[in-house]
Amino acid sequence: MSNAGGRRLSTHGDVERGEPIEVHIDGRMTQAFAGESVAAALMAAGIRAFRTTARTGSPRGLYCGMGVCYDCLVVVDDRPNTRACMTYLKPGMRIQSQAAWGPRENVDTTADGPR
Numbered sequence: 722m723s724n725a726g727g728r729r730l731s732t733h734g735d736v737e738r739g740e741p742i743e744v745h746i747d748g749r750m751t752q753a754f755a756g757e758s759v760a761a762a763l764m765a766a767g768i769r770a771f772r773t774t775a776r777t778g779s780p781r782g783l784y785c786g787m788g789v790c791y792d793c794l795v796v797v798d799d800r801p802n803t804r805a806c807m808t809y810l811k812p813g814m815r816i817q818s819q820a821a822w823g824p825r826e827n828v829d830t831t832a833d834g835p836r
């Protein structure tokens with residue numbers, strides 16, 4: 722499992738990744754690496770919209786990548802409003818897209834486009 726899904730950059734032997742782990746993203750078992758952020762796992766899984774806003778339902782995702790903007794909020798192990806960019810993965814972690822202030826229901830896990 723060199724890049725776990727094909728959307729990660731090749732390390733070309735210059736970068737060591739953590740141990741391979743499995744996490745659940747919107748109910749799907751997903752391969753990832755220890756030491757990665759939740760945001761990295763979502764991006765590697767092809768997910769760009771992590772949540773939708775409470776007022777207009779607009780999609781939001783990784784923006785600042787350093788804990789400032791709060792655009793990357795997701796539900797992690799039933800805890801909503803978790804910043805994906807500031808949270809390290811743990812084996813078996815359950816990550817859900819968020820709508821407004823809670824988990825997004827009825828996520829179409831077969832969609833290839835923006836969610």
Ligand code: FES
Pocket residue numbers: 782783784785786787788789790791792793804805806807
């Ligand atoms: S991307 Fe801005 S807080 Fe996470």
